Amino acid sequence: MKNKSTEKVLYITAPVNALVEGLYRENTSISEIIKKGNFGLGTFDDLDGEMVILEGKAYQLKSDGQAYKVSPSQMTPFACITQFEPYSFEEVDTSINLKELYGFLDKTLPSKNMIYAIKIEGEFSYIKTRSVPKQESYKPLVEVARNQPEFSYKNISGSMVGFWTPDFMDKITVPGYHLHFLSKNLELGGHLLDCQTKKIKISIQHVARVELSLPITLDFMTTDLSRDITKDLNEAEN
């Protein structure tokens, strides 16, 4: 049994329901979140693309499908980060799609009431992603998500980076599996929609603690966040 103080923490910059209600600027800098860990995902202020943090480096996967370097001063309205030191590994060298991959993870994860950081690296015969386009004016997330560019790649190597979070965290994070993809050459990626694997290695680490920031911004302090966002979040993220 590990000492509480050495247990891994999932740091969340803001509850996801604020993002669902259209609070796309929460002004937490990348330099701040990188202090909290080396692995994670999220988005950027004004919903300017998807975020991947892998091996301590942040990448911005913009709506052109390309991956860009991130400067420490860039801001995020929502990101989840942890220190990733996986201890459990699985290898799959059969061809399975995303639904089957989730089924495999369902059988592998010891409890659905725990948080897991999950990295899946390897070769894929097919990857489908999407990236949210930068918003110039306010639109609810569910509407933005209806008009987001999607990308398909064949025979590509890379990493899926993300988390399993329990259903009871559904106003704080995207519940269930949430993975972003970054190509091995660090040039392409986005929010993962589907895949067909060739040969993959799955690395898993449980996370038993959560640190949640509540942004001290006028928008956050004054927006009604009591609405049930389950349906919107489901539509926007799946």
Ligand SMILES: [Zn+2]
């Ligand atoms: Zn995502």
